[in-house]
Amino acid sequence: MSAPLICPSILASDFARLGEEVAALESAGADWVHVDVMDGHFVPNLTIGPDVVKALRPHTRLPFDVHLMVAPVDPWLEAYRNAGADVLSVHPESGPHLHRTLGRIRELGARAGVVLNPGTSVGILDEVIDLVDLVLIMSVNPGFGGQKFIPASLDKIARVRQRLDAAGSKATLQVDGGVTADNAADCVAAGADALVAGTAVFRGGPSTYADNIAALKGH
């Protein structure tokens, strides 16, 4: 089993020092920077606009993995891509047309991700599997960091892994929400390739980031 990609969510970072925080993640061994975009409408929280992503871009060479919790999402794709997003992930419920949205993300030259909420069936994947470069399984309901991992997510990871393998898809399987060093290995054993973690990376301050990331990788 190879080590998972670790994608720290800057939702849990010090917003007063965001540039330094993303630079510190790179030195600490992170693989991607996960950016949670919330609109106060699709989810009950308001976070990071494209201008902030653009301002962060010169501070790290790590890919920006942008998780869009915005409805409607289509009007924002280009702005986040131009700001420096490498992956753009969308929720089917943020609509209105998932198939068109995923195609548009690829047209913009980004990797296209689809996000499955805890209450969203994995069946929707079958309809768009050829259009996705990443599947993000939410292991909490979206909107806030610091929530508890929903144990049933492990079975869902395994079911999505099976579907991706059966279809010959090389899409990355990512898990987001309540991921810690205690459940990371279970997520990987179930088939995850990439783990998002906010609280588990940032909670001890910058001197702990490298150890926290290593622990999530299983070292």
Ligand SMILES: O=C(CO)[C@H](O)[C@H](O)COP(=O)(O)O
């Ligand atoms: O998408 C998210 C919430 O909607 C965040 O990425 C997620 O909650 C990460 O934070 P933590 O690791 O603290 O749970």
Ligand SMILES: [Co+2]
């Ligand atoms: Co997220």
